[in-house]
Amino acid sequence: DIQMTQSPSTLSASVGDRVTITCRASQSISSWLAWYQQKPGKAPKLLIYKASSLESGVPSRFSGSGSGTEFTLTISSLQPDDFATYYCQQYNSYFTFGPGTKVDIK
Amino acid sequence: EVQLVESGGGLVQPGGSLRLSCAASGFTVSSNYMSWVRQAPGKGLEWVSVIYSGGSTYYADSVKGRFTISRHNSKNTLYLQMNSLRAEDTAVYYCARMEMATTFDYWGQGTLVTVSS
Numbered sequence: 001d002i003q004m005t006q007s008p009s010t011l012s013a014s015v016g017d018r019v020t021i022t023c024r025a026s027q028s029i030s031s032w033l034a035w036y037q038q039k040p041g042k043a044p045k046l047l048i049y050k051a052s053s054l055e056s057g058v059p060s061r062f063s064g065s066g067s068g069t070e071f072t073l074t075i076s077s078l079q080p081d082d083f084a085t086y087y088c089q090q091y092n093s094y095f096t097f098g099p100g101t102k103v104d105i106k
Numbered sequence: 107e108v109q110l111v112e113s114g115g116g117l118v119q120p121g122g123s124l125r126l127s128c129a130a131s132g133f134t135v136s137s138n139y140m141s142w143v144r145q146a147p148g149k150g151l152e153w154v155s156v157i158y159s160g161g162s163t164y165y166a167d168s169v170k171g172r173f174t175i176s177r178h179n180s181k182n183t184l185y186l187q188m189n190s191l192r193a194e195d196t197a198v199y200y201c202a203r204m205e206m207a208t209t210f211d212y213w214g215q216g217t218l219v220t221v222s223s
Contacts, residue, residue, distance in 0.1 A: 034209040043200055043213035044151065087151055091208045094164065095141070095153040
């Protein structure tokens with residue numbers, strides 16, 4: 001089974017900050033990685049697929065990069081609506097989510 | 107507009123059974139890959155099961171042999187039959203449409219299953 005880790009688990013930031021979240025896979029998953037945003041009490045929302053492709057309708061301040069075992073999600077300028085928990089998900093072999101990174105207000 | 111509406115959650119005793127439903131609109135369930143994903147209270151996301159458009163089904167090891175995913179084509183509805191429930195199955199269960207066997211692009215609002223005596 002492929003295991004996913006994320007760092008940090010919590011990130012405190014201010015509006016306008018550049019934010020980077022890291023996701024690592026226990027084995028190579030090529031570029032078969034997605035990122036989701038989840039707000040309390042709501043379903044997750046797909047942001048990025050195939051490591052770096054932006055889902056339709058997602059603001060361009062979100063970007064993804066990486067391949068193999070190490071990936072990053074970057075928010076170029078954090079907005080009030082971006083305070084949420086972010087999950088990575090691999091789909092190289094079945095489907096596994098990372099444990100999540102909570103982005104909260106500094 | 108794509109919509110997914112789950113129902114069937116509730117309180118059940120350990121060892122009991124429950125069937126979740128997910129009514130879809132705006133697309134055809136049988137033509138898509140569909141999954142169930144769960145989230146225990148205060149925890150992260152866990153993929154549970156998938157049914158491919160061709161009918162193949164797959165399960166997470168944690169539910170294999172206890173849960174069954176199925177669909178009713180004329181009702182355009184996805185199901186999850188859950189048997190031999192355990193306390194660790196307590197979670198919000200989401201149904202999700204998949205983009206082939208890759209990402210979860212549309213999600214329902216979730217239904218809470220609580221396994222407790």
